[in-house]
Amino acid sequence: MRKSSFLLPVIVLAIAAALSSIFIVDEREKALVLRFGQIIQVREEPGLGFKVPVLDEVVRYEDRILSLETPTIEVTPADDRRLEVDAFVLYRITDVVQFRQAVSFGGLREAEAQLANILDGQIRAVLGSEGVTSNTILSPERGRLMEDIRVQADARAAALGLDVVEVRLRQTNLPAQNFDATLQRMIAERDREATDERARGREAASRVTALADRTFDEIIAEATRDARIIEGEADAERNRIFAEAYTRDAEFFEFYRSLEAYEQALQGQNSTMVMSPDSEFFNYLKSDQGANAQ
Template sequence: MNRLTIAAIAVAVLLVTAASSLFTVQQTQQVLITQFGQPIRVIREPGLHAKIPFIQSVIALDRRLLDFEASGEEVILGDQRRLIVDSFTRYRITDPLLYFQTAGVAENGIRGRLASIVSSALRRVLGNEALLNVLSVDRLRIMNEIRDQVNREAKRFGVDVEDVRIRRADLPEENTQAVLSRMQSERERVAREARAEGAEQGARIRAAADRDRTVLLAEATSNADILRGQGEQEAIAISAAAFEKDPDFFRFWRSMQAYREAFSEGGDSRLLLSPDSEFFRYFRELPTVTP
């Protein structure tokens, strides 16, 4: 083996050693350095770092907010109602060393522990609450209480729980149909009461309208009769005054009206009178013309 080959091998060994000594920490990561499987230090600053090659190992952990979704489980509420609850948890790894020592680096390790913690907290908190509270504005208070309990227990695994949310809360299938039937019966009862009240109110409104109509018609008829009587009285007074002023002309005028009504074209009336009847007096008398 010549010197060139030995130099090439030495350079390759140096490159491999340098590559094994240097590593990069991303902004979304935090790194735990182990030596022969034992943790020795934690690196949180992003950038280029070094380690002892072939002896120390790098374990990268996510420093971002992580999600964990728990499967639906049946919970007994404080009022002995049964409820199927789905929840999700948001957590962050804050102590990589404690996390490594208690949960390991496998993702299933912390998820299994969180599932147990969240399930226990759900049962403890919801076991003291009624169904109405879970479905009302008290739900936020309940979720905050569950989050606080889960966070206290999760700290021993190097994890901070920032939120626990109840995503879905449903009644079991066998209870759902019974609740729906009761709700339908209740809605039908309310509808019947509303229709009965509407019919009663409609009858009162129609009766009041009929009464007001009768009163208005009676008052209008009374006022019309009064006005008609006053008009007739004034007409009689006017006619009487005209008769007193010129009785001959008034009699003549009345006779002319009688002639027009009796002899109008198309009239079907027939009169049987003698020629010397008072009715034809103005036919016999010639008007006197004054020069």
């Protein structure tokens, strides 16, 4: 009876010791086994692990992607138009040993404080670099700037055992005290750009008008030249026909020319002509009897 009562506590202690020496690593986490603050075991795969009861301590870290929102900071791009920017970053712990050595007992809170400082510096460096204006930050090139921030922040976060997965600039606003001045400057810049565009438009219109006028003059000159050539050819053909007609029948030619003269001289309904009866103009209007009597 005494023996059984003595063995029961021993068995219970043994079971408790065995259970306390076993730990489980979830698939969403990584674990370190510490003995007196020193890392003696790294567990990055899910499953069962073993440790020395009482002496060893299991410290667990998230293996999932974590998020961090940075406080609003004020940046000054190359055009001296100050902006208020806040960012959203996704990161994960990739090296738990490096992470433990970097933050020690501070844990995730200390890591996020250091990561926020890193992001603050990189956001200021990238958005304040040469050639980056407020218009660039607000344009589709914003994606390239965010990637530059991520790459530079990731290089510095590696010392913390972290991997920066993505950086997003959420809000980009003008400080309240600078809003009116910035708005007026933007209006002035747009007016200047509009004036330049109108000047370039007028210059282009002048070039087009000058080219059109020159082309018009060239076309008119060519048409006039062709018309004169055609008129000259027609006159030559007319003279040839007249000459040929004259050589065939001189009397008929004279008669025809007289009729043309009558037509030209007696145009209109009230034409009046006073001439001597014996004028040669009436040669072909006289009858044979009248001619004989004369």
